[in-house]
Amino acid sequence: MIDGFKHKGKREQLVQLLRDKGIEDELVLNAINQVPRHLFMDSAFEEFAYKDQAFPIAAGQTISHPFTVAKQSSLLHVMKGDKVLEVGTGSGYQAAVLVEMGAEVYTIERQKELFDFSQRIFKKIKIRPKYSTYGDGYKGLPSFAPFDRIIVTAGSSTIPKTLLKQLKIGGIMVIPIGNENQMMTTFMRIGERDFEKMEFGDCQFVPMLERREK
Numbered sequence: 001m002i003d004g005f006k007h008k009g010k011r012e013q014l015v016q017l018l019r020d021k022g023i024e025d026e027l028v029l030n031a032i033n034q035v036p037r038h039l040f041m042d043s044a045f046e047e048f049a050y051k052d053q054a055f056p057i058a059a060g061q062t063i064s065h066p067f068t069v070a071k072q073s074s075l076l077h078v079m080k081g082d083k084v085l086e087v088g089t090g091s092g093y094q095a096a097v098l099v100e101m102g103a104e105v106y107t108i109e110r111q112k113e114l115f116d117f118s119q120r121i122f123k124k125i126k127i128r129p130k131y132s133t134y135g136d137g138y139k140g141l142p143s144f145a146p147f148d149r150i151i152v153t154a155g156s157s158t159i160p161k162t163l164l165k166q167l168k169i170g171g172i173m174v175i176p177i178g179n180e181n182q183m184m185t186t187f188m189r190i191g192e193r194d195f196e197k198m199e200f201g202d203c204q205f206v207p208m209l210e211r212r213e214k
Contacts (some may be wrong), residue, residue, distance in 0.1 A: 001066055003036040003038075003039065007036060007038055007049075007050070010049070010050035011032065011033050011034075011037075011050055011060065012034075012140055013016045013034060013050065014032065014033075014050040014051075014052070014066055015029050015033045015118075015122065016056070017052060018032065018052075018066060018067060018070050018113075018184070021052075021067055023070045023071065023074060024074070025070075025073070025074040025118065026190075026209065027078065027080075027101050027102070028073045028074050028097070028101065029070070029113050030071050030100075030101075031073070031097045031098075031100035031101045032066060032069070032070060032097060035093065035096045035097050035100055035127065036101050036125065036134050037049045037050060037063075037066065038050070038123070039121060039125060040057075040063060040091040040092055040093040040096070040121055040210060041055055041057065041063055041091065042055075042057070050066075052065050052066050052067050053065060054068075057090065057091045057114065057117070058111070058114050058117050059111040059114050060111045060206075061090055061111065061114060062090075062203075063090060063093055064090075064093075064094070064153065068203065069093065069097055071184065071200070072094070072151055072153070072174050072184070073094075073097055073098065073101065073151075075153055075172070075174045075184070075186050075200060076172055076174055077149075077172060078098065078101050078102070078103050078149060078151045079089065079102075079148075080101070080102030080103070080142055081102060081103075081104065082102075082103050082104065082148040082149050083103075083104045083105075083106070083144075083147050083148045083149070084098055084103040084104065084105050084106065084148065084149040084150070085106050085108075085140060085144070085145075085147040085149070085150045085151070085155065085163075085166065086098065086105060086106070086107040086108070086129075086150075086151050087107075087108055087137035087138075087140065087151070087152040087153065087154070087155045087163065087208070088108075088109060088110075088137055088149070088152060088153035088208065089104055089107040089108065089109035089114065089115065089118045089132060090109065090114055090118070091114070091118060091121070091155060092107075092117070092118030092121050092122055094151070094153055095107045095118070095122075095129050095132070096122075096125070096127040098142060098151070099127050099128065099129060100127055102129045103149070105129040105130055105131075106129065106130055106131045106141050106144050106147070107129050107131070107132050107133075107134075108132075108133050108134075108135050108136075108140070108141060109132075109133075109134060109135075109137070110134070110135065110136055112134060115132075115133075115134040115202060118132065118191075119132065123194040131144065137152070137154070137208060138160055138162060138163075138208070139162060140162055140163045140166045141166070142162075142165075142166060145165075145166035145167075146166055146167060146168040146171065147166055147167060147168060147171060148168055148170075148171050148172075149171060149172050149173070149174075150163055150166065150171070150172075150173040150175075151166055151172070151173070151174050151175075152173070152174065152175035152208065153205065154176070154205050154206050154207060154208035155176040155177070155179070155182040155203075155204070155205040155207050155208055156175055156176065156177055156178075156182075156207075156208045157177075157178065157179050157207075158177075158184055159175075159177065159187075160175075160208075163175075164187060164189070164195065167187070168189065168191045169189050169191065170188070170189065170190075171184065171188070171189050171193070172186055172187070172188050172189075173187045173189075174186050175187070176203050176204075176205045179207075180204075181202055181203075181204060182202070182203050182204060182205055183199050183200075183201070183202060183203070184199065184200040184201055184202075184203045185197060185198070185199050185200070186198045
């Protein structure tokens with residue numbers, strides 16, 4: 001688990017690339033500059049870890065493009081101390097970025113192989129979520145609700161109303177909506193039953209699925 005000068009230099013180059021692509025949130029950029037993305041990936045891809053590319057991880061899933069992580073994080077408008085629910089821990093990289101931004105992160109993963117992987121990485125680095133669990137992301141974490149922010153890191157064909165209910169009034173959810181191709185979408189809760197929806201362009205994520213018990 002080495003994070004040397006070479007890696008740090010590559011992260012600085014990545015941050016500049018993200019700036020060039022339109023990411024302006026300094027909290028996001030600073031976090032990406034601190035989190036060692038290469039440690040969340042198979043060592044075979046280490047040389048490419050700081051390119052703006054997605055790469056395969058366990059259970060047929062992928063670690064998202066750094067731009068995608070930065071974009072979703074920016075759309076959350078996280079403030080330090082915010083209580084954030086992440087649906088889809090994956091490798092753990094997005095959760096680590098949010099923690100580095102100062103968020104109190106609660107994260108849930110439905111793939112046991114990925115859950116175990118992320119737990120090993122969290123233990124080996126000094127960036128850990130407030131709470132991390134294995135379960136069905138569609139259900140969220142109602143016992144910890146409400147949340148200031150909710151981020152969904154997989155494409156959902158429908159709007160998960162269960163998750164919207166776990167959002168504070170004034171809170172924001174960021175989620176890709178659609179089937180094969182999705183639209184990056186935000187929902188701001190402005191009342192008990194009222195939400196303001198905004199769309200931020202096409203995106204492509206692996207599908208969000210319910211956990212199936214054997």
